[in-house]
Amino acid sequence: MSKGKKLVEEITSMDEDFAQWYTDVVKKAELIEYSSIRGCMIIRPYGYAIWENIQKQMDADFKATGVENVYMPMFIPESLLQKEKDHVEGFAPEVAWVTHGGNEKLQERMCVRPTSETLFCDFYSNIIHSYRDLPKLYNQWCSVVRWEKSTRPFLRSMEFLWQEGHTAHATAEEAEERTIQMLDVYADFCERVLAIPMIKGQKSEKEKFAGASSTYTIEAMMHDGKALQSGTSHNFGDGFAKAFDIQYTDKNNKLQYVHQTSWGVSTRLVGAIIMVHGDNSGLVLPPRIAPIQAMIIPINQKKEGVLDKAYELKDRLSSFKVKVDDTDKSPGWKFSEQEMRGIPIRIEIGPRDIENNQAVIVRRDTREKLLVSMDEIETKVSEVLDKMQADMLERARSHRDSHTYIAKDMDEFEDIIKNKTGFIKAMWCKDEACEMEIKERTGATSRCMPFEQEQIDDKCVCCKKPAQDMVYWGKAY
Amino acid sequence: MSKGKKLVEEITSMDEDFAQWYTDVVKKAELIEYSSIRGCMIIRPYGYAIWENIQKQMDADFKATGVENVYMPMFIPESLLQKEKDHVEGFAPEVAWVTHGGNEKLQERMCVRPTSETLFCDFYSNIIHSYRDLPKLYNQWCSVVRWEKSTRPFLRSMEFLWQEGHTAHATAEEAEERTIQMLDVYADFCERVLAIPMIKGQKSEKEKFAGASSTYTIEAMMHDGKALQSGTSHNFGDGFAKAFDIQYTDKNNKLQYVHQTSWGVSTRLVGAIIMVHGDNSGLVLPPRIAPIQAMIIPINQKKEGVLDKAYELKDRLSSFKVKVDDTDKSPGWKFSEQEMRGIPIRIEIGPRDIENNQAVIVRRDTREKLLVSMDEIETKVSEVLDKMQADMLERARSHRDSHTYIAKDMDEFEDIIKNKTGFIKAMWCKDEACEMEIKERTGATSRCMPFEQEQIDDKCVCCKKPAQDMVYWGKAY
Numbered sequence: 001m002s003k004g005k006k007l008v009e010e011i012t013s014m015d016e017d018f019a020q021w022y023t024d025v026v027k028k029a030e031l032i033e034y035s036s037i038r039g040c041m042i043i044r045p046y047g048y049a050i051w052e053n054i055q056k057q058m059d060a061d062f063k064a065t066g067v068e069n070v071y072m073p074m075f076i077p078e079s080l081l082q083k084e085k086d087h088v089e090g091f092a093p094e095v096a097w098v099t100h101g102g103n104e105k106l107q108e109r110m111c112v113r114p115t116s117e118t119l120f121c122d123f124y125s126n127i128i129h130s131y132r133d134l135p136k137l138y139n140q141w142c143s144v145v146r147w148e149k150s151t152r153p154f155l156r157s158m159e160f161l162w163q164e165g166h167t168a169h170a171t172a173e174e175a176e177e178r179t180i181q182m183l184d185v186y187a188d189f190c191e192r193v194l195a196i197p198m199i200k201g202q203k204s205e206k207e208k209f210a211g212a213s214s215t216y217t218i219e220a221m222m223h224d225g226k227a228l229q230s231g232t233s234h235n236f237g238d239g240f241a242k243a244f245d246i247q248y249t250d251k252n253n254k255l256q257y258v259h260q261t262s263w264g265v266s267t268r269l270v271g272a273i274i275m276v277h278g279d280n281s282g283l284v285l286p287p288r289i290a291p292i293q294a295m296i297i298p299i300n301q302k303k304e305g306v307l308d309k310a311y312e313l314k315d316r317l318s319s320f321k322v323k324v325d326d327t328d329k330s331p332g333w334k335f336s337e338q339e340m341r342g343i344p345i346r347i348e349i350g351p352r353d354i355e356n357n358q359a360v361i362v363r364r365d366t367r368e369k370l371l372v373s374m375d376e377i378e379t380k381v382s383e384v385l386d387k388m389q390a391d392m393l394e395r396a397r398s399h400r401d402s403h404t405y406i407a408k409d410m411d412e413f414e415d416i417i418k419n420k421t422g423f424i425k426a427m428w429c430k431d432e433a434c435e436m437e438i439k440e441r442t443g444a445t446s447r448c449m450p451f452e453q454e455q456i457d458d459k460c461v462c463c464k465k466p467a468q469d470m471v472y473w474g475k476a477y
Numbered sequence: 478m479s480k481g482k483k484l485v486e487e488i489t490s491m492d493e494d495f496a497q498w499y500t501d502v503v504k505k506a507e508l509i510e511y512s513s514i515r516g517c518m519i520i521r522p523y524g525y526a527i528w529e530n531i532q533k534q535m536d537a538d539f540k541a542t543g544v545e546n547v548y549m550p551m552f553i554p555e556s557l558l559q560k561e562k563d564h565v566e567g568f569a570p571e572v573a574w575v576t577h578g579g580n581e582k583l584q585e586r587m588c589v590r591p592t593s594e595t596l597f598c599d600f601y602s603n604i605i606h607s608y609r610d611l612p613k614l615y616n617q618w619c620s621v622v623r624w625e626k627s628t629r630p631f632l633r634s635m636e637f638l639w640q641e642g643h644t645a646h647a648t649a650e651e652a653e654e655r656t657i658q659m660l661d662v663y664a665d666f667c668e669r670v671l672a673i674p675m676i677k678g679q680k681s682e683k684e685k686f687a688g689a690s691s692t693y694t695i696e697a698m699m700h701d702g703k704a705l706q707s708g709t710s711h712n713f714g715d716g717f718a719k720a721f722d723i724q725y726t727d728k729n730n731k732l733q734y735v736h737q738t739s740w741g742v743s744t745r746l747v748g749a750i751i752m753v754h755g756d757n758s759g760l761v762l763p764p765r766i767a768p769i770q771a772m773i774i775p776i777n778q779k780k781e782g783v784l785d786k787a788y789e790l791k792d793r794l795s796s797f798k799v800k801v802d803d804t805d806k807s808p809g810w811k812f813s814e815q816e817m818r819g820i821p822i823r824i825e826i827g828p829r830d831i832e833n834n835q836a837v838i839v840r841r842d843t844r845e846k847l848l849v850s851m852d853e854i855e856t857k858v859s860e861v862l863d864k865m866q867a868d869m870l871e872r873a874r875s876h877r878d879s880h881t882y883i884a885k886d887m888d889e890f891e892d893i894i895k896n897k898t899g900f901i902k903a904m905w906c907k908d909e910a911c912e913m914e915i916k917e918r919t920g921a922t923s924r925c926m927p928f929e930q931e932q933i934d935d936k937c938v939c940c941k942k943p944a945q946d947m948v949y950w951g952k953a954y
Contacts, residue, residue: 033600036557037587040550042600045615048546069525073517074551074589074620074636075573080513096552097577098589101624102570110514112551112575112589123510123519138522143551143619147578159551 011340013280018224025274026153029283029341039151039158043267046341049291050270051161055141057193057288058163058265061185067137067165072119074142075110080118084243087117090210094147096158112145117211117236117262120166121244128258130249131170135178139165154271155228155477162266168246168258172237175259179235182263183216186231194269195286195392196220196276197400198230199423199472201448206432209262213237219447219472221400222275225421227447227474230272233263271477276396277365283342284365286392287385293321294381295338299331299350309354313347313374317381339364344388345381363388365395404472408457409464410441413473417442423474427467429460437462438473447472488817490757495701500630502751506760506818509630516628516635520744523818526768527747528638532618534670534765535640535742538662544614544642549596551619552587557595561720564594567687571624573635589622594688594713594739597643598721605735607726608647612655616642631748632705632954639743645723645735649714652736656712659740660693663708671746672763672869673697673753674877675707676900676949678925683909686739690714696924696949698877699752702898704924704951707749710740748954753873754842760819761842763869764862770798771858772815776808776827786831790824790851794858816841821865822858840865842872881949885934886941887918890950894919900951904944906937914939915950924949 011028014021026032031047043051059069075098082088095111113119124136141163151157165182169175187198198218208215212234220230241247241257250256277284287293294317298310310324325334331348338346348360359377361370361384372380403422407413416424424444428434435446438461449469460467488505491498503509508524520528536546552575559565572588590596601613618640628634642659646652664675675695685692689711697707718724718734727733754761764770771794775787787801802811808825815823825837836854838847838861849857880899884890893901901921905911912923915938926946937944 033603035550035596036599037550037552037554040552042550042596043548045545045547048548051548052546068522069529070522071520071525071528071620071638073512073514073519074622075514075517077514093579095579096575098573099576100574100586102572109577119512119519122513127510143548145551161548 011280011282014223014278021278021280022271022275023153025278025282025340031270031274031283032153037158039148041153041157043161046291047270050273050285050289051267053289053291054193054269055163058185058189059141061189062139062163062165065137065181065185067139070138070140071142072113072116072123072140074113076113076116076118077108077110079108080122081111083118083121084211084240087211087240091115091146096145096147113142114144114146115262115264116140116142116144116164117166117240118244120262121240121246121260124168124258124260125244125246128168128246128248131251134168134170134248134258135174136168137165137178138167139163152271152477154267154274160266160268162264164262164264167261168241169260170248170250170256170258172259175237175261176235179214179216179233179261179263182261183218183231183233186233186263186265187218190218190220190230190269190272191393193286193288194273194276195288195389195396196230196272197393197397199448199450201450201472203232203448204430204432204435204446204471206435207446209234211236211239213239217448219474220272220276221396221403221423221474222272222477223278223399224275225403225423225474227423227472227476228268228272228275229447229476230269231263231265234261236260236262277392278342281336282340284392285342285344287344287389290342290344291321292323292341292343293385294323294345294347295334295343296322296324296347296349297331297334297338298324298326299348299353301326303351305354306349306351310349313349313359313377316378319378320381320385345384347381365392406456407461410438410462413438413444413461414442417444417475423447423472425454425456425470426461426473427457427459428469428471429463429465430468431460431463431465434460434462442473443475444473445476447474447476488757488759491700491755498755498757499748499752502755502759502817503630508747508751508760514635516625518630518634520638523768524747527750527762527766528744530766530768531670531746532640535662535666536618538666539616539640539642542614542658542662544616547615547617548619549590549593549600549617551590553590553593553595554585554587556585557599558588560595560598561688561717564688564717568592568623573622573624590619591621591623592739592741593617593619593621593641594643594717595721597739598717598723598737601645601735601737602721602723605645605723605725608728611645611647611725611735612651613645614642614655615644616640629748629954631744631751637743637745639741641739641741644738645718646737647725647727647733647735649736652714652738653712656691656693656710656738656740659738660695660708660710663710663740663742664695667695667697667707667746667749668870670763670765671750671753672765672866672873673707673749674870674874676925676927678927678949680709680925681907681909681912681923681948683912684923686711688713688716690716694925696951697749697753698873698880698900698951699749699954700755700876701752702880702900702951704900704949704953705745705749705752706924706953707746708740708742711738713737713739754869755819758813759817761869762819762821764821764866767819767821768798769800769818769820770862771800771822771824772811772820773799773801773824773826774808774811774815775801775803776825776830778803780828782831783826783828787826790826790836790854793855796855797858797862822861824858842869883933884938887915887939890915890921890938891919894921894952900924900949902931902933902947903938903950904934904936905946905948906940906942907945908937908940908942911937911939919950920952921950922953924951924953
């Protein structure tokens with residue numbers, strides 16, 4: 001029995017138990033290892049390489065819009081966390097408290113940052129004086145801690161890696177513009193690089209960030225039909241500025257409060273990649289985010305010349321991220337490992353291929369095989385990777401669209417929830433009571449009021465009073 | 478009065494008060510801002526950009542030696558920290574303790590990592606089983622916390638950014654080889670990129686890392702003659718492996734303990750750059766680490782065509798990191814800012830220069846002015862940057878060498894300490910009593926036993942018993 005076969009057998013089928021399939025994949029593809037610290041995961045090299053690729057490409061996107069990186073302390077004194085009322089109410093119940101330094105008890109306890117609005121506000125109140133100091137467009141890549149009750153790798157962990165952008169602007173308009181701009185950067189990145197289509201919209205009052213005046217979100221549909229909030233962008237108005245006294249002198253020499261935003265994505269995105277693209281053989285990585293884009297697998301590699309040809313091919317393909325699997329495992333085992341790890345293509349090359357000046361390219365997503373002449377291998381690899389990237393986005397989009405339903409009344413709503421998986425588009429009066437009732441009756445939450453509104457009906461799906469917005473509803477991670 | 482002049486006036490002279498000069502530079506060059514958390518600094522965009530450049534280039538150096546990045550939890554349960562006796566004794570007095578999560582008291586308190594040996598060992602004991610699993614060459618970029626009594630930006634702060642490499646090997650030889658290899662990577666990086674020459678050597682038993690069997694170090698001399706330990710590489714032997722039970726089955730099917738190493742550099746390196754290269758006008762950055770390599774400063778920029786020419790020049794120099802200072806400040810002010818921020822060269826371009834098809838390049842370190850024809854500006858900029866990089870290294874080396882003295886007895890030793898600043902080379906018997914006595918009498922500590930030994934004398938500088946090693950001694954940060 002090859003280990004490859006065994007690897008595959010060990011994964012639970014995704015249709016049988018999606019949650020277990022997910023856990024199997026993150027472990028068997030060696031993305032993470034559980035640690036002895038409750039709710040904290042170890043991100044292994046292959047998982048971290050995916051995050052590094054996200055960071056590298058997204059950081060360039062940020063910088064292209066004028067954002068600069070900084071690093072803020074990881075601790076927040078209790079008094080600082082308490083300065084903005086809504087914010088502290090939202091976060092205080094779920095922070096880790098440092099009470100002792102060395103052998104001494106601290107005079108004031110500090111929490112490990114769950115998010116850094118308060119730190120940035122304190123900083124901004126010291127460095128912003130005049131309209132010349134604006135805007136401030138700062139971001140940091142760091143880890144944050146939230147004392148979650150139940151945790152899952154990448155999706156919800158006590159400590160997680162993320163970026164948090166924090167900006168300060170002279171006007172409300174500018175702040176709103178930046179809030180939307182960063183949401184667009186996120187959505188564009190997810191579609192272009194991760195091959196995940198996003199629904200952009202606004203969160204309800206109930207679902208918005210603690211302390212924000214409005215929260216925007218990108219929502220993706222996972223393979224099991226559930227929603228994953230994949231990134232958020234908040235407009236704070238001047239609420240934090242008033243709490244932290246961040247004022248500047250405008251051109252007319254008058255004191256004004258700044259307007260602020262914050263926005264973040266996290267290692268959750270790795271979870272999204274797994275749950276949108278994965279299949280029963282493991283991970284499937286979009287070529288643009290894959291740490292290894294092609295695995296060359298020599299067939300009959302002990303035969304003279306085969307390994308040399310494989311290395312030669314690797315050199316020819318140096319503009320891609322390519323590796324040769326030259327271990328002493330069997331080809332079948334290597335195939336299974338390459339599939340489990342979601343490497344976009346494998347290139348099989350054996351004695352007969354060499355004789356015929358050809359190689360076999362196998363796509364990970366469709367398993368389509370292409371017999372390719374060595375003379376045009378660079379072009380073909382490039383074409384296959386591009387095609388696969390585009391196909392993965394289209395497949396995810398069509399999966400989402402075919403799992404999106406319309407409900408005009410609660411009977412329809414409950415029927416869909418009971419018999420199908422996916423998103424429900426339904427009208428809403430904007431009364432929180434209806435939002436709560438829907439959640440209680442169906443388990444679905446309001447995911448967002450999408451920017452692209454449709455006039456499905458003129459009445460609220462729940463109370464039948466006049467509707468204000470179409471909302472995407474769904475069960476969520 | 479131009480603000481430029483004022484900026485310069487505000488710096489303390491380095492000969493008058495080096496510590497105050499340092500503090501002035503980190504603040505005025507906008508590298509850091511103090512935070513309201515004791516001993517924690519905010520790294521501002523310009524300071525963080527230097528660290529990003531260090532990370533980017535050093536990370537590539539690591540990866541070229543087969544190292545892979547991971548991410549480990551930031552918390553260490555108390556019982557895990559206590560597993561290796563020397564290690565816990567070294568670190569427990571200076572850690573931050575988390576005792577509460579949300580509103581609940583933890584059953585076992587956890588510290589914020591001061592370093593992650595214990596976490597990596599716990600991880601390795603789970604994933605290493607066979608000789609096929611070795612070596613493991615892992616690294617992480619993260620922040621760590623040490624409850625320091627007195628702190629200084631970049632040099633010693635409660636929280637700081639660093640990388641920590643942790644490797645596991647089948648044999649003692651392989652571990653020792655890796656320990657030295659990473660020290661070489663550090664020293665080479667510092668010379669090549671930061672223009673800081675390093676003395677490579679071994680730490681004494683007293684100065685070695687808590688839990689290590691041997692510690693190697695790179696030591697640099699700052700402008701004030703003091704030493705800065707700039708990076709360390711530790712060989713743990715199998716001490717941690719025994720404490721954490723990290724065993725593998727070798728080729729003969731026998732259980733063996735692994736041999737481990739760890740190695741790290743931190744944002745301290747930014748402090749080293751400041752203190753080795755800075756002058757009374759502020760920072761001086763080596764071209765290879767500078768976030769901005771050239772600042773184009775238009776002269777008489779309101780005159781038609783001047784700004785256009787400046788932007789045109791920027792486009793032509795796009796293979797360098799170039800900016801145009803097109804603010805409405807005066808040229809003198811811009812010059813001072815460029816000098817304060819240590820931007821390697823400025824390029825002055827005014828109406829007469831345009832007429833004569835030329836520009837003026839001014840080197841930050843020597844202030845040398847070069848009148849350069851526009852026809853060869855790319856080549857000249859490249860030459861000047863290369864020359865400056867090389868000159869800075871040579872200047873630092875000759876400063877160090879001319880501030881390194883030999884002492885054959887304690888009278889000479891004390892005389893040098895009293896009247897000069899710098900390193901002292903002296904022989905040592907390897908008895909800790911002498912090391913302690915020297916420290917008490919002179920304030921100098923043993924920096925390292927350099928790999929390049931010299932036979933200065935055959936007797937210990939202190940006790941006159943037979944000497945074993947030549948040691949570099951010095952006052953240190």
